[in-house]
Each structure stands twice: as structure tokens, then as C-alpha cells.
Amino acid sequence: MTNTDFFIPRLAIVGVGLIGGSLALALRQAGAVGEVIGIGRGLANLEKALELGIVDEITQDVVAGTREADVVFLATPVCKLGEVAAAIIPSLKDGAVVTDGGSVKASVIAEIEPLLRPEVSFVPGHPIAGTEQSGAEAAFASLYRNRRCILTPTARTSGEALELVQRMWQTSGSEVVVMEAEKHDRILAAISHLPHMVAYSLVNAVGSYDRYEENILEYSAGGFRDFTRIASSDPSMWRDIALTNPEALIEMMERFECFFAELKEDVRSGKGERLYEFFQRSKELRDNIL
Amino acid sequence: MTNTDFFIPRLAIVGVGLIGGSLALALRQAGAVGEVIGIGRGLANLEKALELGIVDEITQDVVAGTREADVVFLATPVCKLGEVAAAIIPSLKDGAVVTDGGSVKASVIAEIEPLLRPEVSFVPGHPIAGTEQSGAEAAFASLYRNRRCILTPTARTSGEALELVQRMWQTSGSEVVVMEAEKHDRILAAISHLPHMVAYSLVNAVGSYDRYEENILEYSAGGFRDFTRIASSDPSMWRDIALTNPEALIEMMERFECFFAELKEDVRSGKGERLYEFFQRSKELRDNIL
Numbered sequence: 001m002t003n004t005d006f007f008i009p010r011l012a013i014v015g016v017g018l019i020g021g022s023l024a025l026a027l028r029q030a031g032a033v034g035e036v037i038g039i040g041r042g043l044a045n046l047e048k049a050l051e052l053g054i055v056d057e058i059t060q061d062v063v064a065g066t067r068e069a070d071v072v073f074l075a076t077p078v079c080k081l082g083e084v085a086a087a088i089i090p091s092l093k094d095g096a097v098v099t100d101g102g103s104v105k106a107s108v109i110a111e112i113e114p115l116l117r118p119e120v121s122f123v124p125g126h127p128i129a130g131t132e133q134s135g136a137e138a139a140f141a142s143l144y145r146n147r148r149c150i151l152t153p154t155a156r157t158s159g160e161a162l163e164l165v166q167r168m169w170q171t172s173g174s175e176v177v178v179m180e181a182e183k184h185d186r187i188l189a190a191i192s193h194l195p196h197m198v199a200y201s202l203v204n205a206v207g208s209y210d211r212y213e214e215n216i217l218e219y220s221a222g223g224f225r226d227f228t229r230i231a232s233s234d235p236s237m238w239r240d241i242a243l244t245n246p247e248a249l250i251e252m253m254e255r256f257e258c259f260f261a262e263l264k265e266d267v268r269s270g271k272g273e274r275l276y277e278f279f280q281r282s283k284e285l286r287d288n289i290l
Numbered sequence: 291m292t293n294t295d296f297f298i299p300r301l302a303i304v305g306v307g308l309i310g311g312s313l314a315l316a317l318r319q320a321g322a323v324g325e326v327i328g329i330g331r332g333l334a335n336l337e338k339a340l341e342l343g344i345v346d347e348i349t350q351d352v353v354a355g356t357r358e359a360d361v362v363f364l365a366t367p368v369c370k371l372g373e374v375a376a377a378i379i380p381s382l383k384d385g386a387v388v389t390d391g392g393s394v395k396a397s398v399i400a401e402i403e404p405l406l407r408p409e410v411s412f413v414p415g416h417p418i419a420g421t422e423q424s425g426a427e428a429a430f431a432s433l434y435r436n437r438r439c440i441l442t443p444t445a446r447t448s449g450e451a452l453e454l455v456q457r458m459w460q461t462s463g464s465e466v467v468v469m470e471a472e473k474h475d476r477i478l479a480a481i482s483h484l485p486h487m488v489a490y491s492l493v494n495a496v497g498s499y500d501r502y503e504e505n506i507l508e509y510s511a512g513g514f515r516d517f518t519r520i521a522s523s524d525p526s527m528w529r530d531i532a533l534t535n536p537e538a539l540i541e542m543m544e545r546f547e548c549f550f551a552e553l554k555e556d557v558r559s560g561k562g563e564r565l566y567e568f569f570q571r572s573k574e575l576r577d578n579i580l
């Protein structure tokens with residue numbers, strides 16, 4: 001896949017982990033990027049990124065590393081995005097485009113927009129792709145292929161910058177969807193943040209059940225393992241998400257609680273027909289997304 | 291895998307679906323069975339089973355089909371097991387061993403034990419293996435390989451019959467664990483029944499969220515799909531399980547609700563450290579079962 005008319009001469013990736021590293025690899029593979037500078041705090045991870053050919057240069061100095069960049073991709077944990085933006089925006093070159101990959105959008109926009117200069121554009125984004133792994137070693141070029149990437153421009157986002165970031169993600173293999181940040185945060189609360197809260201709670205509830213001496217998780221077959229895989233995700237990433245999208249998340253958690261409580265009442269009262277309908281409706285919804 | 295010293299001359303499978311069909315295939319592959327009679331209600335499924343070489347003979351007459359059997363494996367839905375047992379026990383030959391694969395044990399024992407004759411033994415069992423598919427076509431010989439099978443004998447179960455059923459499952463590739471029915475029902479409520487209730491509730495809660503016009507499930511990436519795969523399971527099987535194991539299931543549902551409510555309160559009050567600990571504890575428990 002090469003796309004001759006899309007090219008970023010100098011790309012800075014702040015946070016060369018799964019998300020940042022995979023974008024660099026995808027753009028490289030497409031021949032759509034000149035020089036890639038990798039920026040982070042830990043030297044070991046940066047050296048790994050260099051060794052793996054993810055980036056051409058590395059630095060722990062976020063200001064120096066981004067100063068000459070045409071595009072800066074912020075891929076640090078969500079709670080660090082504002083801090084990084086505050087550090088770099090004053091020294092970015094005119095015309096630079098800043099974009100991010102944070103899993104939450106409204107809170108990130110609220111932090112970053114007030115820091116902008118007229119010469120620097122910000123395009124908030126979120127690639128809907130990931131694994132349970134993290135760090136440069138987890139990155140791979142095809143992570144974004146056939147996935148969606150949601151961009152949530154605001155009134156201040158320039159059309160040109162939006163277009164550029166849109167093409168960047170398309171070049172990486174994704175379909176780009178544009179929507180408002182609030183809508184993004186609610187949809188993601190439903191399809192991603194809620195399921196993680198459910199999985200983490202389930203594993204804790206079952207794993208700490210100590211009525212029997214043995215570890216009952218040893219009886220779990222493939223179903224439980226697959227079902228709870230997302231409970232292996234990075235705890236600090238999910239802390240950040242829970243801290244930055246609480247309103248939408250609580251709305252969805254309460255919605256889930258209502259359905260669960262209704263089901264529990266039907267189990268308690270032995271309502272076979274209602275139970276069947278509940279399971280059947282769910283099966284239909286689930287089978288439709290296969 | 292052939293096991294020369296274990297052999298069942300005549301095996302009757304009542305309910306030639308995923309569970310019954312896979313046992314027949316596993317025992318056949320091990321050369322551990324003579325003739326296999328498949329019994330069911332629908333002719334189409336039985337003919338399929340014959341065509342696929344799962345069984346040697348088929349009949350819709352459960353009494354005729356089991357009369358000469360040395361071992362009868364009951365693999366119908368849980369709520370039908372008592373009915374089938376009542377029909378066949380009077381005419382089984384002396385020394386016949388009846389065993390089952392139902393996902394719930396205490397209620398099945400309560401139904402079947404009063405029907406027994408002194409010449410017929412019953413060994414309640416549950417192979418911890420399965421897929422989301424059903425029917426004869428879903429059966430495969432390796433389903434039980436490297437899985438566990440739980441047997442829950444009672445005071446009335448003969449040692450000889452228990453030994454035979456134990457070897458039958460070992461021959462099919464499983465490790466056999468013997469425990470009390472009540473313990474089985476509580477452990478399974480935790481590791482299997484609760485997760486299914488959670489998955490069904492989650493898909494219903496998310497799938498029916500209609501704040502936006504589009505179908506938000508279309509945004510779900512691999513995580514959601516994997517996480518909710520078990521919500522594709524057979525609704526009638528799960529209705530039966532919920533109807534026959536309500537006490538243990540409600541205990542676990544309430545336990546889950548407590549953990550989930552605690553988490554929701556920490557999200558609401560933005561307690562970052564507690565959130566991190568909650569997720570971290572869960573990740574550790576989950577990673578330990580990998």
C-alpha cells in the first residue's frame with residue numbers, strides 16, 4: 001500500500017507505545033512519512049523503538065523533539081496529554097498540526113484547546129483499535145487496518161488540519177468517522193468503557209470467591225478466559241479513562257445495572273419465558289455484529 | 291489414542307447434539323465403544339448424526355433405543371433429563387449405568403434419583419467443555435481433550451459405576467474431578483453461569499442504547515466481540531440453567547453487583563488510586579489463569 005500524494009515530512013510521536021508506535025509503522029509501510037522522531041520518558045522503550053525501526057531518532061526532550069515537526073501525534077496516557085501539549089505548543093513551528101489518540105475526547109479537548117496558538121491546529125482523534133499489550137514492542141503496522149478511527153474536531157479545528165489527519169488515518173488503513181466529542185465519549189462508554197468495567201468487576205467477584213479452598217478459576221474453560229481477556233488491559237490506562245469520562249460511564253453503568261437487576265429478578269422468580277426472551281434478544285443483537 | 295482395556299459394548303446417547311455427539315466421537319476414536327445408538331426427537335438431526343458417523347443406529351423411541359444399552363448418556367437439555375430418565379429406567383437392563391452431561395447437578399439428581407431401580411446406577415456428570423454451537427453437526431471428537439469433567443456421585447452411586455464413567459471421560463481426553471453436587475453448582479455459578487448472565491445483560495444494555503440513530507455496535511472493535519461471544523449461546527439452554535440453579539446463581543449475581551457498585555462509586559468520586567487497585571487486582575487474577 002503506497003499512497004504517493006500523501007506525505008508527512010517530519011512526524012513526532014510523543015509516547016512510542018502500542019498506539020504511537022503502530023501509527024509510525026503503518027505510515028512508514030505506506031511510504032507516507034519522511035523522518036519519525038520518537039519521544040518518551042524512559043530511555044529503554046525509546047531504544048527499543050529505534051532498534052525495531054519504528055522511529056529514526058529518539059529524545060527524552062519533548063520540546064526539542066517536536067519543534068520542527070509537521071505533525072505531532074500525542075500517544076501518551078490520556079491524563080498526560082494536557083501536560084505534554086502545554087510543554088510543546090509554545091515552540092511548535094507555524095502550521096504544525098497536533099493530533100492525539102486518547103481514548104476519551106471531551107476532557108482532552110477541554111485541556112488542550114485553551115493552550116493553542118492561532119498558528120497551531122489540534123485535531124482530536126481516537127483509533128478504535130488496540131490489544132492488551134503495551135510499549136514499543138507491542139506495536140505493529142497492521143493494527144489500524146480495517147478499523148475505524150474517530151475524529152472529533154471542534155469549532156476551532158481548521159478544515160485543512162482535519163483533512164490532513166483524516167488522510168493520515170486512511171493511509172494507515174482505517175475508515176475515518178467524524179463526530180462530536182460528546183457523542184464519541186458516550187458511544188465509547190457503551191461499547192468499550194462499560195465492558196471493561198464489567199470484565200474487571202466480574203474477575204474480581206469470581207476470583208476472590210473463597211468459599212472453597214481451591215482456586216475456582218482453575219475450573220474455568222475457554223469461555224471464561226476469552227470473556228475476561230479485556231480484564232488484562234493496562235490498569236493505569238483504564239484508571240485514566242474512568243477518571244476522564246465519568247459522566248457517560250456512570251450513565252452506562254447504571255443502564256447495565258438495570259438490565260442485570262431485571263434479569264436477576266426473573267431468575268429469582270423462575271420466569272422461564274422472560275428469561276428465554278432476554279437471552280434470545282441478546283443473542284440476536286450479538287449475532288448481528290459477527 | 292486407543293485404550294484396549296476400556297470398552298463399552300453398547301452405548302446409547304439420548305440427545306445427539308454437541309455434548310452427546312462429541313462423546314460418541316471421542317469414544318469411537320479411542321476404539322472404546324462397540325455399537326452407538328443415537329436417540330432424539332427430530333429425525334433430521336438423527337439422520338445427520340448417522341451420516342456423520344457419530345452413531346451406528348438411530349431411533350426416536352427412547353425406550354427401545356436404550357433397552358439393551360450398557361451405558362446410557364443423557365445429553366438432552368437439562369430440563370428434559372428427568373422426563374427422559376423416567377421413561378427409560380423401568381426398561382433398562384440390569385447393570386446398566388446411566389450418566390448425564392447436564393450443566394446443573396443438584397436439581398438433576400433430585401429428579402432422577404427417586405426414579406432409580408436397585409439394578410440401575412446413576413452417575414451425575416458435567417463435562418466442562420463446549421462451544422456456542424449446537425446439534426449433531428457441531429460435535430467433534432476432541433471437544434473433551436485436556437478439559438475437566440466433574441462427576442458428582444451421591445450416597446447411592448455405586449463405586450463400580452463411578453469408576454466406569456470416570457474411565458469413559460478419561461478415555462475421551464478429560465481429567466475427572468469428583469465433588470459434591472452442591473459444590474459443583476456453586477463453582478459453575480461463579481465461573482460459567484454468572485459470566486453468561488453478565489454477557490447477556492451487557493449486550494442487551496449496549497445493543498438497545500438508542501440515544502443515537504445509528505447502531506452503535508458497529509463501532510465495536512475486536513474486544514467487544516470477543517467479550518460478548520458467550521452471549522451467542524443457546525437461549526433455551528441458559529433458560530434451563532437459570533431455572534435449575536437459581537440459588538447459587540443469585541448468590542453470585544449479588545456478589546457481582548456489590549463489586550460493580552463499589553467500582554461505580556469510585557468512578558463517581560474520582561478515586562484514582564482505588565480504581566487503579568481494583569483494575570490491577572483483576573488483571574493479576576486474570577493473568578494467572580492464562
Ligand SMILES: NC(=O)c1ccc[n+]([C@@H]2O[C@H](COP(=O)([O-])OP(=O)(O)OC[C@H]3O[C@@H](n4cnc5c(N)ncnc54)[C@H](OP(=O)(O)O)[C@@H]3O)[C@@H](O)[C@H]2O)c1
Nearest residue numbers: 015016017018019040041042076077078102103130134135
Ligand atoms: N491500548 C489501547 O487499546 C488503546 C486504544 C486506543 C487508544 N488508546 C490511547 O492511546 C494512548 C496510548 O496508549 P498505549 O496503549 O499506546 O499505551 P502504551 O503502549 O503504554 O504507550 C504509552 C507511551 O507513552 C509514554 N509516555 C507516558 N507518559 C509520557 C509523558 N509524560 N511524556 C512522553 N511520553 C510518555 C510511555 O513511555 P514512558 O513511560 O517511557 O514515557 C509509553 O511508551 C492512551 O491515551 C490510550 O488511551 C489506547
Ligand SMILES: NC(=O)c1ccc[n+]([C@@H]2O[C@H](COP(=O)([O-])OP(=O)(O)OC[C@H]3O[C@@H](n4cnc5c(N)ncnc54)[C@H](OP(=O)(O)O)[C@@H]3O)[C@@H](O)[C@H]2O)c1
Nearest residue numbers: 305306307308309330331332366367368392393420424425
Ligand atoms: N453446550 C455447552 O457448552 C454444554 C457444556 C456442558 C454441558 N452441556 C449440557 O449438555 C446438554 C446438551 O447440550 P448441547 O449443547 O449438546 O445441546 P444440543 O446440541 O442442542 O443437543 C441437545 C440434543 O438433545 C435432543 N433432545 C432435546 N430434547 C430431547 C428429548 N426430550 N429427548 C431426546 N432428545 C432430546 C436434541 O434434539 P431434538 O430436539 O431433535 O430432540 C439435541 O440434539 C445440556 O444438558 C447442557 O446443559 C452443554
